[in-house]
Amino acid sequence: MQYLPNMIFAIILIIAIGFFVKNVKKLIRNIKLGLDVDVSDNKSQRLRNMTMIAFGQSKMVRRPIAGFLHAIVYVGFIVINIEVIEIIIDGLFGTHRVFAFLGTFYDVLIGSFEVFALLVLVAVIVFWIRRNIIKLKRFWKNEMTSWPKNDANYILYFEMVLMCLFLIMNAVDQTIQIMPGTPENHYVEAGSYPISQFLVPLFQGFNFESAVIVERAAWWLHIVGILIFLNYLYYSKHLHILLAFPNTYFGSLKPKGQVNNLEAVTKEVKMMMDPSVDPFAAAPEGAEEEVPAKFGASDVQDLSWVQLLSAYTCTECGRCTSSCPANLTGKKLSPRKVMMDTRDRLEEVGKNIDANNGVFKDDGKQLLGDYISHEELWACTTCNACVEECPISINPLSIILEMRRYLVMEQSAAPSELNNMMSNIENNGAPWPYNQMDRLNWKNE
Amino acid sequence: MSDELKVPTMADYMAEGKQPEVLFWVGSAGSFDDRAKKITKAFVKILNKANVDFAVLGTEESCTGDVAKRAGNEFLFQMQALMNIEVLNAYEVKKIVTCDPHSFNCLKNEYPSLGGNYEVVHHTQFIQDLIASGRLEVEGELYKGKRITFHDPCYLGRANNEYDAPRTVLESTKANIVEMKRHKLNALCCGAGGAQMFKEPEKGDMDINVLRTEDALKTKPNIIATGCPYCNTMMTDGIKAKEKEKDVAVLDIAELIANNENL
Ligand code: SF4
Ligand code: SF4
Numbered sequence: 001m002q003y004l005p006n007m008i009f010a011i012i013l014i015i016a017i018g019f020f021v022k023n024v025k026k027l028i029r030n031i032k033l034g035l036d037v038d039v040s041d042n043k044s045q046r047l048r049n050m051t052m053i054a055f056g057q058s059k060m061v062r063r064p065i066a067g068f069l070h071a072i073v074y075v076g077f078i079v080i081n082i083e084v085i086e087i088i089i090d091g092l093f094g095t096h097r098v099f100a101f102l103g104t105f106y107d108v109l110i111g112s113f114e115v116f117a118l119l120v121l122v123a124v125i126v127f128w129i130r131r132n133i134i135k136l137k138r139f140w141k142n143e144m145t146s147w148p149k150n151d152a153n154y155i156l157y158f159e160m161v162l163m164c165l166f167l168i169m170n171a172v173d174q175t176i177q178i179m180p181g182t183p184e185n186h187y188v189e190a191g192s193y194p195i196s197q198f199l200v201p202l203f204q205g206f207n208f209e210s211a212v213i214v215e216r217a218a219w220w221l222h223i224v225g226i227l228i229f230l231n232y233l234y235y236s237k238h239l240h241i242l243l244a245f246p247n248t249y250f251g252s253l254k255p256k257g258q259v260n261n262l263e264a265v266t267k268e269v270k271m272m273m274d275p276s277v278d279p280f281a282a283a284p285e286g287a288e289e290e291v292p293a294k295f296g297a298s299d300v301q302d303l304s305w306v307q308l309l310s311a312y313t314c315t316e317c318g319r320c321t322s323s324c325p326a327n328l329t330g331k332k333l334s335p336r337k338v339m340m341d342t343r344d345r346l347e348e349v350g351k352n353i354d355a356n357n358g359v360f361k362d363d364g365k366q367l368l369g370d371y372i373s374h375e376e377l378w379a380c381t382t383c384n385a386c387v388e389e390c391p392i393s394i395n396p397l398s399i400i401l402e403m404r405r406y407l408v409m410e411q412s413a414a415p416s417e418l419n420n421m422m423s424n425i426e427n428n429g430a431p432w433p434y435n436q437m438d439r440l441n442w443k444n445e
Numbered sequence: 446m447s448d449e450l451k452v453p454t455m456a457d458y459m460a461e462g463k464q465p466e467v468l469f470w471v472g473s474a475g476s477f478d479d480r481a482k483k484i485t486k487a488f489v490k491i492l493n494k495a496n497v498d499f500a501v502l503g504t505e506e507s508c509t510g511d512v513a514k515r516a517g518n519e520f521l522f523q524m525q526a527l528m529n530i531e532v533l534n535a536y537e538v539k540k541i542v543t544c545d546p547h548s549f550n551c552l553k554n555e556y557p558s559l560g561g562n563y564e565v566v567h568h569t570q571f572i573q574d575l576i577a578s579g580r581l582e583v584e585g586e587l588y589k590g591k592r593i594t595f596h597d598p599c600y601l602g603r604a605n606n607e608y609d610a611p612r613t614v615l616e617s618t619k620a621n622i623v624e625m626k627r628h629k630l631n632a633l634c635c636g637a638g639g640a641q642m643f644k645e646p647e648k649g650d651m652d653i654n655v656l657r658t659e660d661a662l663k664t665k666p667n668i669i670a671t672g673c674p675y676c677n678t679m680m681t682d683g684i685k686a687k688e689k690e691k692d693v694a695v696l697d698i699a700e701l702i703a704n705n706e707n708l
Contacts, residue, residue: 257604258554262519266559269523296517325634325657330650379647382515382639383599388630404517417644418516425521429507430473431643439471440503442482443452 002094009091009223016227023234027312030350034305039250049393050249059391063319066130069123073159076120077241080113080166087223097173100190110191114170118195121163128156138318141327143337148316151236158232162225169218171199176211243313244392250306251393256384259401264293296405299366300346303402310394311342320386320396326379333379335386335396341371342399368403377403378415450486451493454503455536466498467571468533470543470552473508474674480681481544481674487703488544488568494708495581499542505532511551516640523559526551530561544568544699546600546673547638553605567601569611569672569698576617583617585705593620593701594666596657596680597632598673611672611698618705623664633657635683637675658683662693669695 039046052058057074060067089098099106131139131152139152174197176187203211233239297303300311320335321327327334345367353360380400387395407413414422421431429436458465469492474481492499510525533541541563543549553565566574575581593615601607608629615622627633636646636653646652658680661669669684671677674697681695696704 255550255554255605257550257600259514261523261555261558265519265523269520269527273524273527295519323631323633325636325653326647326649328633329636329646329653329656331647333647375647378644379649380639381599381634381636381641381653383634384603385599385631385634388603401515401517404515405519406517408517409520414516414518415644418640421640421643422513422516422518422521425508425510425513425525429525430477431508431512432473432477434477436507437504439476439506440452440454440501442471442476442485443450445482 006092006094012224012227013088013091016231019231020234023231026350026354027234027239029353030346031305031308031312033301033346033349034303034308035301037304037306039306042253045253046249049251049253050245053251053391053393054244054248057391062389062391069126072116072119072123073127076116076123079116080120082109083113083166084223084226087219091223096186097188097190100188106190107192110170111194114167114193114195117163117166121160124156124159124163128153128160131156138322141318141321141334141336143334143340144316144318148237148340151238152316154232155236155238158225158229162222162229165218165222165225167196167199169215169222170196172203172206172211172215172218175200175203175206176208176215179208179211237314237316240313240315240392243309244315247310247313248393250309252395252398256387259398262295262405265295294406295409296407297399297402298368298406298410300342300349301360302406303342303399307395307399307402308342308346311339311346313392314339314343314394315392316340317391319389319391320394323385323389325381325383325385331376331379332373333376335400338372338376338396338399339394342367345371368406372403374407374413377407449493450489452489453500455500455505455538456503458500459536464537464539465500467540467542468536468538469499469501470509470541470545470548471501471506472543472545472548472674475544476506478674478678480678484544484674484677484697484699487697487708488699490703490708491572491575491581491699491706494706495575497575497580502532502536509548509551511547511555512640512643514551514555515638522555526556526559526561530556530559533561533563538563540564540566542566542568542571544672544674544697546598546604547675550600550604567607567610567672569601569614570607572614572699572702573610576614581702583702583705585707586619587705587707588618588620588668588701591620591667592623592665593618593668593670594623594625594661594664595628595670595672595698596625596635596661596676597629598671598676599632599634599638601672602632603630611670614698614702615670618701620668623666625660625664627660633660635673635676635679637679642675642678652683652686654679654683655686658687662687662689666693668701669693670701671695671697673697 057067057071060070086097086099090096130136170191170193173187174191174193177189203214206214233242294302300308314336316336318336324333324335348365349360352363377400380397382397382401384397387397424431424433428434453465455468471485475485476482507529508525509529510522513525514522541552543552543565546567549565549567552561552563556563572581576583595611595615597608612622633656634653635657661680669680671680677695677697684690684693684695
């Protein structure tokens, strides 16, 4: 019986980690549904970007208030998680505050965890107020209803509860530590409690047994809460705390204005322009069987895996949308929605694969049309404001352009004015109906 | 005046067996759009004044294909690009200057992997160099103390991180440069990019160019300076929509310099 709590703890831990690993595998499989791209270049520059942008939060400070609060939560999260190591050891081996032997260093650690816990609590409350009382515009756009809105608040509640539990746990612990009759080897006197000492009076009248019950309850709820939170990530925008790192690493290193040239198109165009190529010639022996390339993207599988990774990484912060000229003037386009739609569709495709023994069964739906409308796609000015704004190197514009490519090259579904413009270019080398031979007339006008 | 413009073509240079210092890529807007043609001419006046050995392709120039690419027509873009590259490479072009940030971006970033490798500069960068190297002296005082606000073109600014050249050139006129709240990397698009120039906007509450013009008007400017023919059109239309055309002028940086020097 003595080891029952340890065993229960071990079982919970194994289930939590097992479930997490299962979801991570699914995540990786889904991301790999995307097309391959070569991102093996410039490793040192990529590492620098990751260090600066994800680790160093360099783009978050562009909005100083949010950036500052986020930095507190971010640093707090990392620091306080050191405590989790101790909690896990204690849970598995039935020890209590196993690192207490570190003495003064332990006091400093616990003391700083407490300070951070309070700061995080305050920051999270301010975040909640910004979202729900001040109602910052970017949190109340059309795509931020139902799940996305609740998700954001759940995360904040989670963090508030976890921080409170941590402080309560410490408060009771120090009460017990100095109680007469506390067993010698458990509840050692250790740690400094700059914050939770103020909560001690709450537990003044408690006897040893009831204090231990409160302490244990807080301890268990705290660690179980953390494990639930870990598993919540996969379903939430909070996944960014993990994926921001690979996403900033694999983010584009090219000037923002540069749009990739489709190689499949280059081949075809070169063939068309080269009179010596016989278009009817048989493919050379042993050549791979040519699958006719699909131009652009109509569904998630046509996007690159980096784009799919970004969809999972998006924090739904809406910095992109709040700087999008189309969105600011009331158009339907929202770059955040583009990312959220991509993720939702990718999840749908993933579930479809799970339900059909590992192969995707056509469900008559696709990203284009069922999630992202033509109207949204054609409203984009390709201004790169969204790309510039994104704090974690997401490029919604690249997805918009891939889908335009599909619309134009596979479906000839451009707005008619654009079709006119393009036929002008084709016929006389200018987007207007002027003759190429008149190109220098301005000189004499 | 215009008959004084010296605008040699690459073919002229070739006939003499010479190479110009730089090719001036005029672009479709610069060749055909009435407003943009004025910018083209202003820039040529500056080139003439600074004795720059330049040439244009003239009737051998064709659309870069940029706008087709942003509209999603990669085929058309690459056909245009490969055709242009053939011409440019045949003339052994090394350096290109253009007044259109879209052409600038496309030639600079998207032509290389198709075989077109050139040093490409925007006209504001080129003018900045002319001033810095002493080939062009800015002496006029036409705009001294005037409130000028510069609207960053997306394809010069965010797309290629050039924010300083246009401002440095403007400073040379001793104008009072006032910044909009959204400027440099936060600048708002004029609404023309991504092929929007050629279509009606989607349904919304207002036009982007009007919103951007409001940004500009908040600085109480005498002049809105631009560095892109499309921005120029958009801001000019915005000023008309706000009925401010009597108070605020929309001028390209090349025009500002040409006017300032009474060219
Ligand atoms: S690039 Fe398109 S989606 Fe992104 S901010 Fe500009 S208009 Fe909006
Ligand atoms: S794409 Fe980037 S800026 Fe836009 S909502 Fe997602 S994380 Fe925020």
